[in-house]
Amino acid sequence: MEELREIFTPEEIQKKVKELASTIERDFKGKPLVIIGTLKGAFIFLADLVRNLKRKELEIDFVRVKSYGYSDATSGEVVITKDVELTLEGKNVVIVEDIVDTGLTLDFLIKHLTLHKPESIKICALIDKRERRKVEVKIDYVGFILERGFLVGYGLDYAEKYRHLPGIYEVIKK
Numbered sequence: 001m002e003e004l005r006e007i008f009t010p011e012e013i014q015k016k017v018k019e020l021a022s023t024i025e026r027d028f029k030g031k032p033l034v035i036i037g038t039l040k041g042a043f044i045f046l047a048d049l050v051r052n053l054k055r056k057e058l059e060i061d062f063v064r065v066k067s068y069g070y071s072d073a074t075s076g077e078v079v080i081t082k083d084v085e086l087t088l089e090g091k092n093v094v095i096v097e098d099i100v101d102t103g104l105t106l107d108f109l110i111k112h113l114t115l116h117k118p119e120s121i122k123i124c125a126l127i128d129k130r131e132r133r134k135v136e137v138k139i140d141y142v143g144f145i146l147e148r149g150f151l152v153g154y155g156l157d158y159a160e161k162y163r164h165l166p167g168i169y170e171v172i173k174k
Contacts, residue, residue, distance in 0.1 A: 004152065004162070004169035008144060013126075013154055013168065014048065016143040020124060021052035023141060024094060027122075032057065034086060034093045034118075038109070039064040040163070041098035044155040045126045049096060061086045067105045078108040088116035094141075098155045099127040103135035110137065127151065127168070144168075 008016075024033075033055070037046035039062050050060060064082035093113060100106055106123065113121055124141035131148035152158050153165035162169070 001174050002158070003172040003174060004165075005172055006167050007146070007149065007151065007170050008154075008168040010154075010166040013143075013166075016126075017045065017048045018052050020141050020143055021049050021054075024049075024122075024124065025054050028092055028094075031092055032059075034059040034061065034088060034091050035096055036060075036084060036093055036113070037062045037096045038098070038105075039082065041155045041157065042096045042126075044163070045098055046096045049124070059086055059091075063109065065105050065109055078105050080109075080112065084113070084116065088113065088118040090117070090119050093118045093121045095121065095123050097123065097125040099129055099151065100125045100133075100137065100139055101129050102132050103137045106137045107135040126154070127156075 035046065035050055035058060037043060050058060061084045062082065063080060063084055065078060066081050067078045095109060097106060110121060122140040123138065125139045126143040127146060128139050128142045129146045149170040150158065151168055152162035152171055153168045155163055156168065157163045158171055
């Protein structure tokens, strides 16, 4: 059995999403942009983020990268189960992540997407959690920084549960 303790309210999250969108829009003003979301965790964050961008043209794609399975600890092995379908060569890419934890998945994904020869790759993460960081990765746009805690809600899950919650919660195991 687990208990959930709210860390970030839906209102705090939406305020941060608007700030991130504004910064991304400023940095890529007048430039074509491809947003790539990591499934499944980032889908809610990505949807809110792109709705807050002030542009008429935007390409969106998804990748699915697996490293956790049904556990609360990464397996350490990263595999792509769904690759990008858009052409990225010469384009500005922003990878949208729900949470950066060990850094292993994001490091793997950056190296993989670099093979597609984009003009640039930037990272936007809703949460930068540093407790278990194994690989340092540069996160260009960060919503919240946390040192520790196992989080769920707003796309984040625990064994496929709790993704639908509008806030972000820490799982307290009992």
